[in-house]
Amino acid sequence: MGFDPQSLRFDAQGLVPAIAQEAGTGEVLMLAWMNADAVRKTLETGRVTYWSRSRKSFWVKGESSGHVQELVEMRFDCDRDCLLLQVRQTGPACHTNRRSCFYTAIRRGEEVEIMAPME
Amino acid sequence: MGFDPQSLRFDAQGLVPAIAQEAGTGEVLMLAWMNADAVRKTLETGRVTYWSRSRKSFWVKGESSGHVQELVEMRFDCDRDCLLLQVRQTGPACHTNRRSCFYTAIRRGEEVEIMAPME
Numbered sequence A, B: 001m002g003f004d005p006q007s008l009r010f011d012a013q014g015l016v017p018a019i020a021q022e023a024g025t026g027e028v029l030m031l032a033w034m035n036a037d038a039v040r041k042t043l044e045t046g047r048v049t050y051w052s053r054s055r056k057s058f059w060v061k062g063e064s065s066g067h068v069q070e071l072v073e074m075r076f077d078c079d080r081d082c083l084l085l086q087v088r089q090t091g092p093a094c095h096t097n098r099r100s101c102f103y104t105a106i107r108r109g110e111e112v113e114i115m116a117p118m119e
Helices: A036-045 B036-045
Strands: A016-022 A028-034 A049-052 A057-060 A069-076 A083-089 A104-107 A110-113 B016-022 B028-034 B049-052 B057-060 B069-076 B083-089 B104-107 B110-113
Touching: A016 B028, A028 A036, A028 A049, A028 A083, A028 B016, A036 A049, A036 A057, A036 A069, B028 B036, B028 B049, B028 B083, B036 B049, B036 B057, B036 B069
Parallel strands: A016 A083, B016 B083
Antiparallel strands: A016 A028, A049 A057, A069 A083, A069 B104, A104 A110, A104 B069, B016 B028, B049 B057, B069 B083, B104 B110
């Protein structure tokens, strides 16, 4: 069955959350948002392209930093309202220079940093 | 630093997306939503508890099906607006009886089912 980006279930802002996961290791890198055109661009170019809610524009991940995400495979969930992107991440995914944005854990009620910035 | 659920950045509906990842394998199982009380309940009980947007009520994952999620660790991202839950999933996470909700991939423009329901 042919895939149509419009067949996804977008929220009131026309967006779906997209989880980026490193294809080789399974590490969850970040979550950002896509509209239908960002889904289309990502599939067409193989370069992961989000929709920036703050800048209200396309956000080709790594376009300025070089920390690009190469799409390995796009998947979606049973409700068609969330994407899982298998990617190959160059360098850090996080703007703090950490590999993943999820570098803070809650342990015994305390916030604990579990990942250092990359060199 | 002590963790306060209210310090997360909730959306206009008072929710944050929560990604559930199998702690042992790294498999991404599902994405659902939590409000501050669901975050608190999950941390207090060790049993993952979402907020059901359709039913507008707490949703203790697996309460009726037995397919519970035991919390191993809760993490949050650099923007404090998304959670990553390391869990131990009993049985399938998906209501379709599949291990993960992300069982459809897009390959060469086609929708491809990549995971069968569990026995």
